[in-house]
Amino acid sequence: MTPPAHDLGTMPAPGALSRSNGGAFALPSLRPSAVTLARWSRAATPMAFLAPFIILVGVFTYWPLIDLVYLSFVRMNPFGPDAFVAMDNYAGVISNTQFRDAAVNSLIYIFGSIPLKVVLPLAVAVFIWTMSARLGNVYRSVLFVPTLLSFVVVAIIWIWMLNPVMGLLQTVISPFGLRLPNLLSNRETAIHVIIFVSSWKVIGFNVLLYLAGLSAIGKDYIEAMRLDGANDWTIFRKLIVPLLSPTIFFVAISTVVFTIQQVFTPIDIMTGGGPLNATTNIFYIVYQYLFESFNVGYSAAGTVLIFLFLGFLVAIKIAVLEKRVHYH
Amino acid sequence: MLVLSRPWRIIGQVLLFSLAATIVAPLLLVVFTSFKPPNEIYAGLPWPQSPTFQNYIDVFEKLSLAIYLWNSIATTVLRVAGQLVLAVLAAYAFARFQFPGRGLLFALVLGAMMIPHQLTFLPIYLMITKLGWFDTWTALIVPNLAMPLAVLLLRQHLLSFPRELYDAASMDGASELRILWSVVLPNLKPILAALTIVLFVDCWNEYFWPLVVTETEAAMTAQIGVRRFLNAEQGDDLGPLMAAMTIVSLPALAVFLFFQRQIIQTFVSVGVKG
Incomplete structure (x- = not known):
C-alpha cells in the first residue's frame, strides 16, 4: 500500500526545503502502536535502497565537517594526543x-x-x-x-597565448610595433x-x-x-x-x-x-x-x-x- | 522574437564574432601545433607545413601519457558507474516510498550538494592517509561516489512518472528491485544517458581532488599528467605538451559533437538546480 507518487509533494525550490515535506519530519510517537510498527517495517525497503548513499554522504561530507571544526581547535601531535589550543589557530590565521x-x-x-x-x-x-x-x-x-x-588545459592555453615572447597575442600585436608586457608576473595585472x-x-x-x-x-x-x-x-x-x-x-x-x-x-x-x-x-x-x-x-x-x-x-x-x- | 535595429545588430555581430574568435583561435593553434615538427613551432605559419605525428608518439613513449590515461579512464568509468547506481537507488527510495525520516534524509542530501570538496578535503585527506588509500584508485573513487545532484535530478524525473506504472508491476507481485530494474530503468534511459555525460565530463576534467590524493603514476590522472608535463618542459618543448592537451580534451569534445542538444539541455537543468 504505497501512497501515490504524485502525493509526495513536488520538488522544493533550492533552499526552500523547510517549507515542504512537512509531514515527513514528524517522528513516530514513542509508544509502539500497530501503526508505528507498520510504518517502520514499510521503511525497511527504502532504507535499504538509501543506505549506501546516506552512509557515504555521512562519512565523506558531514563527518569531515565535524572533524574540521575539531581540528581547528587543536594542534596535531603525531606521537601523542592532540593538544587543545582554543582559538590559537584562528588568531594565527587572522593575523x-x-x-x-x-x-x-x-x-x-x-x-x-x-x-x-x-x-x-x-x-x-x-x-x-x-x-x-x-x-x-x-x-x-x-x-x-x-x-x-x-581547467588545466585552459590555464596552459592562456599561459601560452599571453607569453610575452612567443604567445599568440604578441604575434598579433608585434606588426604594430607593440610589446606585450608579462601580465602574469605583474602584481597589478x-x-x-x-x-x-x-x-x-x-x-x-x-x-x-x-x-x-x-x-x-x-x-x-x-x-x-x-x-x-x-x-x-x-x-x-x-x-x-x-x-x-x-x-x-x-x-x-x-x-x-x-x-x-x-x-x-x-x-x-x-x-x-x-x-x-x-x-x-x-x-x-x-x-x-x-x-x-x-x-x-x-x-x-x-x-x-x-x-x-x-x-x-x-x-x-x-x-x-x-x-x-x-x-x- | 525581438528584431533589433541595425546599429545594435552590428554591435551584436561584432561582439559575438570576437568572442568566438578568442575561443576558436587558441584551440586551433593548440591542435595545429601538436602536428608541427620542432623546427616549425616557433617560426612560420600557424598551421603545420609538414605535419607529423611525432609529438603524439613522444607523449606516449617519453612522457608515459598512457599510464595517466589508463588511471583516468578506469577511475572515471568505475566512479561514474557507482555514482549512477547509488543515485538511482536513492532517488527511487525518495520518489516512491513514504517513510519516517524521509524529509530529514532528503534535506541531508540537498545540504551535501552545497558543500564543495574544497571545504572537506583536509579531514578526508587525513582519513585517506590513515586508511592507507593515499595514491590509490580507491581514494579517487570512493569519496566521490555519492552525487546529490544526480539524486535530485532523477527523483524529479521519477516523480513525473504516472503511478500506474508502478502499480501494475506491484500487482504482478514483482519485488521492488524487479520493478526498478524492468519498469523504472527503461523509462529513465534518456536522463541517465545525459547524466552519464555530465558526470563523465565532471570526473574526467577534475583537478583538485587528484591533486590532493595522488602522488605517483600509481594513481595520477591525465589532467595531473598534463600539468606535470608543463612543469617538466618549462615551455621548451611545446609540441608534445600540445599533443597531450589535445588528447585529454578529445573525449569530452567528441561526446559533445554527437549529443550536442541533450548535453546542452542537461547542463542547463543541472546548473539551474545546482
Whole structure:
C-alpha cells in the first residue's frame, strides 16, 4: 500500500526545503502502536535502497565537517594526543598576512568576475536570441566548448597565448610595433588575467542559462511595446531585464559562490598564488597551509572561516529566493 | 522574437564574432601545433607545413601519457558507474516510498550538494592517509561516489512518472528491485544517458581532488599528467605538451559533437538546480 507518487509533494525550490515535506519530519510517537510498527517495517525497503548513499554522504561530507571544526581547535601531535589550543589557530590565521591578502583577493575575484561572468553573458544571450536560429546555434555551441575543456588545459592555453615572447597575442600585436608586457608576473595585472581566464571558461555556460530564461519571454509583450514606440534599449531595460531577474540573480549568486572555488586551478597552474601573494585566494591558502606549511590547525581554522563566509552567502541566496525575485 | 535595429545588430555581430574568435583561435593553434615538427613551432605559419605525428608518439613513449590515461579512464568509468547506481537507488527510495525520516534524509542530501570538496578535503585527506588509500584508485573513487545532484535530478524525473506504472508491476507481485530494474530503468534511459555525460565530463576534467590524493603514476590522472608535463618542459618543448592537451580534451569534445542538444539541455537543468 504505497501512497501515490504524485502525493509526495513536488520538488522544493533550492533552499526552500523547510517549507515542504512537512509531514515527513514528524517522528513516530514513542509508544509502539500497530501503526508505528507498520510504518517502520514499510521503511525497511527504502532504507535499504538509501543506505549506501546516506552512509557515504555521512562519512565523506558531514563527518569531515565535524572533524574540521575539531581540528581547528587543536594542534596535531603525531606521537601523542592532540593538544587543545582554543582559538590559537584562528588568531594565527587572522593575523597571518598571507591569509589577509587571500581574503582581500577573494573579494577582488568575486566582484571582478561580475562584469565578465554575469553582465557580458546577458548581452551575448540577448544577441544570440535575436539572431537567426542557425547562426545563433553555431555561436551557442562555440561558446559552450570551453565548459567542456578541463581547467588545466585552459590555464596552459592562456599561459601560452599571453607569453610575452612567443604567445599568440604578441604575434598579433608585434606588426604594430607593440610589446606585450608579462601580465602574469605583474602584481597589478596577474589577478585580472586569472579572472579573465576563468570567465572565458564559463561565459558560454552562463549564456545557456540566460537563453533558457529568454525562451520563456513571449513575443506579444515585445510587439505591444513596439506599438507604443519603444526602442531596443527600452525593451531590454523595461521588459527583458525585469522578466529575467530570477535568472540574473541566480547567475550572479552562483558566480559569487563558485568563483573563489573555481579559480583554484588557474591559480595553481598559472601563478602559484604569486607574484607576492597577488593572486592567492582563501581556498588556495588553506591548501598551501596543509601541503606547504604542513600546518593542519591553520588549514582547518581557515577552512572553517571560509565555511562561515559561504554559509552567509547561501543564507542571502535563500532569503532572496524566498522573497522571489520576480515581476508579475 | 525581438528584431533589433541595425546599429545594435552590428554591435551584436561584432561582439559575438570576437568572442568566438578568442575561443576558436587558441584551440586551433593548440591542435595545429601538436602536428608541427620542432623546427616549425616557433617560426612560420600557424598551421603545420609538414605535419607529423611525432609529438603524439613522444607523449606516449617519453612522457608515459598512457599510464595517466589508463588511471583516468578506469577511475572515471568505475566512479561514474557507482555514482549512477547509488543515485538511482536513492532517488527511487525518495520518489516512491513514504517513510519516517524521509524529509530529514532528503534535506541531508540537498545540504551535501552545497558543500564543495574544497571545504572537506583536509579531514578526508587525513582519513585517506590513515586508511592507507593515499595514491590509490580507491581514494579517487570512493569519496566521490555519492552525487546529490544526480539524486535530485532523477527523483524529479521519477516523480513525473504516472503511478500506474508502478502499480501494475506491484500487482504482478514483482519485488521492488524487479520493478526498478524492468519498469523504472527503461523509462529513465534518456536522463541517465545525459547524466552519464555530465558526470563523465565532471570526473574526467577534475583537478583538485587528484591533486590532493595522488602522488605517483600509481594513481595520477591525465589532467595531473598534463600539468606535470608543463612543469617538466618549462615551455621548451611545446609540441608534445600540445599533443597531450589535445588528447585529454578529445573525449569530452567528441561526446559533445554527437549529443550536442541533450548535453546542452542537461547542463542547463543541472546548473539551474545546482
